[in-house]
Amino acid sequence: MSFNWPILSVLIWLPIFGGLAVIAIGEHRPSLAKLLALAIAGLTFILSITLFTAHDATTAAMQFVELRPWIETFDIFYNLGVDGFSIPLILLTTFFGVLVVIAGWEVIQVKVNQYMAAFLVMEGLMVGVFSALDAMLFYVFFEAMLIPMFLVIGMWGGPRRVYATIKFFLYTFLGSVFMLIGLIYLYIQSGSWSILEWHQLPLSLEVQKWLFLGFLAAFSVKVPMWPVHTWLPDAHVEAPTGGSVILAAIMLKIGGYGFIRFSLPVTPDAAAALDWLIITLSLIAVVYIGFVALVQQDMKKLIAYSSISHMGFVTLGMFIAFAVFQNTDNGRGAALGVEGAMIQMISHGFISGALFLCVGVLYDRLHSRMIADYGGVANTMPWFAALAVLFFMANAGLPGTSGFVGEFMVILAAFQANFWYAFLAALTLILGAAYSLWLVKRVIFGEVANTNVAQLKDINAREALVLGTLAVAVLLVGLWPEPLVNLMHASVEQLLQHIQQPKFSVPGI
């Protein structure tokens, strides 16, 4: 589709250069820095809506494509484009770009310009990850994104921030260098960095398996999947609220997006052969991490573990397709799985972002994240309590909220594959409800626990705006998911058709 201005480049570079401009303001004029950051984030979000209104939902082809040579010696192109998978994630990114600026408005007191700039730069890089069609470009954005997050956690984080942020960086870095070797191998084989060309590249099953494991190393850490999830609770607990929000709402989705963009289409046969591995790890994440969440004392940690558990649904939904193909002839079940995974990603973005913001609201007032320090918050903060309960219900998968739609679709798909998969996955409805509602009971309901809680002030207009917007989003996706499904439908169909074709049947390979 032709478009008369390079919208994707603008969405990438406007926040990055905007971030640099915010830094240039200097430390001594924080309010100017905040206003400029808000203006840039807001403008980026408004521009990104064009993607939604102007895209063509009937085709799975890449849209808004930009193609320019970058490093010609190695056939690397500055190649951007979006399809039904990336548009919703880009919108999610730009949406949260605005929210984190507002969320950090009063809370951040030191180095305000650097804080705002870090988030803006990160936003641009994340849009870059979702729109890169050149694998080298993708890798550059994928890695570069670590730097602002590393600084955000380390500079504005909690007491163990240094440990948490270095762990975060090294974990992700180690995972992605294996992917880099895989990417270079694919380049040597194909003579191109184009991800779409790699989708058509014939590869033997043996090679595919190695490549698949390389991709898995990078993306499983990002998602994160059990057992490489241990960086996430640390990073979440220590990060400032804005950092946690971006981490949970967007960065984790990059792992899921990577599976859809690389693992499934580039190495479909290996994905089919190793789907048991992903399904097992996903189910462990769903069930075991669900139990782990139950025993947490720290609210942020609980939400972090709940994130891991919910992201288990994403990977389950993506890889259940192969098991469905074995059982049934129609692809509808498989499509349910992948679409459910995508909706789960969007929904989890909204919900986990909202939950971290809720904890942030409490933390800003009492400077504690411990469940034991709270109790009866509803008595002093009724508005806050109403919104928080909504988000926790959504986290538990209450029908009518976005949390229900994705999980329900994935469970339905799992039924078509294997009853026990579905049974284990459905346990999340019980476990999720247990840890979410128990937290609500202990923190929000009951008698006022102590004098600190008694002195709490309800949310102000700024916080109400942020949480209210998210509440609308959660309900909207929950009640009317159709636009979202339509947006990605063509891409899902094409992906499913593609992964059913073996790639190694070409003679001579």
Added chain:
Amino acid sequence: MNSANMLLAAPEFWVLTMACVILIVDLFLSKERRGIIHMLAMLTLVFAAIMTLRSDYASDGARSALAFSGSFIRDQMGDVLKLFSFLILGIVYIYAKFFLRQFRMFRADFYTLSLFALLGVMLLISANSLVMVYLGLELISLSSYALVAFDRDSRIGSEAAMKYFVLGSMASGMLLYGMSMIYGATGTMDLYQVSLAVKSIGSHDPLLVFGLVFLVAGLAFKLGVVPFHMWIPDVYQGAPVATTLFISSVPKMAAFAMAFRLLQTGLGDMQTDWSQMLSILAVLSIILGNLAAIAQTNIKRMLAYSTISHMGFVLMGLLPGTAAGFGAGMFYVIVYSLMSAAGFGMVVLLSARGVEADKLDDFKGLNQRNSWYAAVMAMVMFSMAGVPVFVGFFAKWMVIKAALDAGLMWLAIVAVIFSVVGSFYYLRVVKLMYFDEPVTESNIDVPVDFRAAISLNGILMIGLGIFSSSLIAVCMASFGA
């Protein structure tokens, strides 16, 4: 030999002349007017660069030209490396001037010695015979020994110089011994003739293989790769930062050129032999360099160990013996020199009057003292760690690709794992600058040329990363890849 041939070496003659001129001019200058020396040295570099750019030896379609009976060669690789030597030495001079003034060592000797070393670098880069290689190498080495001991009153400086001298002479001896065997086997000093002779003798001649082993040992010492690396940390730490700045950057490019000329031009037919040796050296350097750097508390030592690992990566580019590999190695060594200059430049920047800021803790809280300098150092560190989009990443992946092209999967995997290990100590510097409180609030006050140079050097880290295309193309084209 005719005058047209002589002109090919015009930049070398110019540098030699100017080094002598500076030596003499200094005699007539009062202490207050020594700034003139700095200007003269900078002028030398500028004109040397212009002369290198303007010579049109390749006009008749030839890719290279010979002079001095074939022992001196001008080609694109040499020209590019020389131009970067001038650029980086210029940056080094700006940093060094500030340092030498602060430490009351601002004497012309620094400039003459480093210009003689530069002459050695240029000769080595253009060397096309065993004698010229040795000549260039010794010119660099002897000047460097003196530079390391430049602070006469420093005990560890003298110790480092002594150590450097003893070990360096031994390495030169080994190199010379290897050369003599190769001369014995082939009967010629000219590297091109050597390669023809090797073809006819066959690469399994024991004399040749022996010669090669000694040659590689000498080379490994000059590059500073494991297990010939012992001198690097002590010399880097003991020498004044101005000297460390110099010896860690420009001569590395010459060492790369020397490795290429000797191994590929001369002994290209023995590639299977030397690539095995180099792969062991490369792996050991990458592993040991990165592990040992973690334990350091002195930033000069830390950067010394990081140099060792970087040189391992350069060897990784050399060892496949392919044009793409040499191009990757050349790109890496240029990028490394720029990063190293910036890293030590930051040490100079933080050095207050008379006290070198060589502890890691001196970087604490730099972001609060001056966020731009902290950003520069952070860019250098991320670049050294190989994080995109900084230029160090592109250097690393090109080298890794060269290894994968040659089917050396295991080497690539070791390299990436240890670059992750290595990223830990680079991150620690970033952590000190951004997450810790400063120990001193003293103002960082440097002259404007220093500020410009360090800013340029930092911006190059990201600028050469985003716009790496043309430099990569030039490096690749130097080897016809």
